[in-house]
Amino acid sequence: MLKNRKVLFCLFAAGSLIVSSKVISAEDAGQAISEEDLKLYQSGINPGEVFAQEVGGALFNKPMGTSNKSCASCHSEEKLKKVVGTYPKYEPKVNAVISLQQRIQMCQKLNQGVEKPFELKSQENTALLTYLKYIASGEKVNVDTSSNPVVKDYYNYGKYVFELKRGKRNLACSSCHENAAGFVLRMQRLAPLGFEYNGIKGTTAAAHWPGYRMTQSRVVTIEQRFQQCMSQAGMKVLPLGSKEMVALELYVTSLANGATIEAPGLVR
Amino acid sequence: MPKNAMIKINPKEYKKDDLVRVDTVIMHPMETGLVKDKESGKYIAAEHITSVEVFYGDEKITWMEVSGSVSANPFISFYIKATKSAPLKIVWKDNKGDVTEKVVDIKV
Numbered sequence: 001m002l003k004n005r006k007v008l009f010c011l012f013a014a015g016s017l018i019v020s021s022k023v024i025s026a027e028d029a030g031q032a033i034s035e036e037d038l039k040l041y042q043s044g045i046n047p048g049e050v051f052a053q054e055v056g057g058a059l060f061n062k063p064m065g066t067s068n069k070s071c072a073s074c075h076s077e078e079k080l081k082k083v084v085g086t087y088p089k090y091e092p093k094v095n096a097v098i099s100l101q102q103r104i105q106m107c108q109k110l111n112q113g114v115e116k117p118f119e120l121k122s123q124e125n126t127a128l129l130t131y132l133k134y135i136a137s138g139e140k141v142n143v144d145t146s147s148n149p150v151v152k153d154y155y156n157y158g159k160y161v162f163e164l165k166r167g168k169r170n171l172a173c174s175s176c177h178e179n180a181a182g183f184v185l186r187m188q189r190l191a192p193l194g195f196e197y198n199g200i201k202g203t204t205a206a207a208h209w210p211g212y213r214m215t216q217s218r219v220v221t222i223e224q225r226f227q228q229c230m231s232q233a234g235m236k237v238l239p240l241g242s243k244e245m246v247a248l249e250l251y252v253t254s255l256a257n258g259a260t261i262e263a264p265g266l267v268r
Numbered sequence: 269m270p271k272n273a274m275i276k277i278n279p280k281e282y283k284k285d286d287l288v289r290v291d292t293v294i295m296h297p298m299e300t301g302l303v304k305d306k307e308s309g310k311y312i313a314a315e316h317i318t319s320v321e322v323f324y325g326d327e328k329i330t331w332m333e334v335s336g337s338v339s340a341n342p343f344i345s346f347y348i349k350a351t352k353s354a355p356l357k358i359v360w361k362d363n364k365g366d367v368t369e370k371v372v373d374i375k376v
Contacts (some may be wrong), residue, residue, distance in 0.1 A: 045274055045291045051272070053274065054272035217297075217339075
């Protein structure tokens with residue numbers, strides 16, 4: 001209670017903390033959910049797990065397309081979980097970096113013979129992605145950023161998108177997630193991405209996406225989260241699966257390299 | 269149509285007569301019937317769980333009355349004493365007549 005009061009006082013004193021010079025520590029920052037509740041949630045069941053196992057697991061084992069094969073008839077879970085952390089990854093067939101969701105579509109089209117693969121925004125594609133990340137929980141994020149020119153190009157482009165100021169408020173991703181790191185925005189501490197930035201402890205967020213958003217009661221992928229952030233920041237929303245989005249995903253995921261995958265995460 | 273649900277026993281390893289926590293989640297929209305659809309402007313029909321019943325072996329050990337005020341995808345958690353090896357069955361019923369059943373085996 002005392003902690004919350006301190007934060008409130010600071011909020012009133014500064015008007016808006018984003019323009020004040022005081023940096024608030026993570027312990028002082030208010031949580032949208034009380035710590036006891038958060039612990040209970042984390043030790044219990046995250047509804048995203050139900051979604052991953054029941055919806056995603058069922059799709060994983062369901063035969064589809066002209067070949068009448070399911071994902072499980074070719075892929076063993078033991079082998080799959082080793083590669084999930086390496087996406088977005090360079091794909092020689094299209095000479096580009098593709099996200100795991102696009103890889104699912106590619107496999108559906110080429111190997112299963114499905115005429116219309118699940119769309120990127122569809123619940124089915126999200127379910128399959130969540131299931132793959134769910135079985136890979138405990139493995140490390142390990143994306144490649146420099147093995148060939150295409151990957152390097154995507155990485156640099158992702159960094160450019162991250163730092164490019166756009167929209168009616170002239171904000172970039174980096175305005176909040178790098179430059180304002182450690183400040184409080186709408187009662188939440190702004191954590192920089194990555195393990196550490198300028199001595200401030202960051203968040204390896206890419207490791208726990210896709211996540212179950214408590215405010216929306218559904219599982220959201222990292223690209224959909226980017227879109228929601230863009231629309232709230234007054235930017236033009238980039239389409240899912242575009243070069244910009246995949247590059248941004250690659251850049252953000254590379255900041256979480258070495259972190260343990262804990263998906264689906266429990267997010268606000 | 270039954271909904272997706274999950275039961276977990278916490279901790280995973282337990283002995284006879286231990287208190288264990290049973291965590292359950294059911295994916296349910298829990299519509300109150302008071303919310304309007306943004307596009308059509310009409311009320312979304314009420315769809316919420318009305319009762320949760322817990323059976324341990326043949327015995328009904330606890331039950332709960334639930335109304336529309338409970339949030340979507342409700343997480344319900346309770347403690348039981350693992351006195352015998354028997355299936356633990358949880359039954360969710362909703363106001364549209366859907367019945368979801370899920371069973372875990374308690375082994376002591």
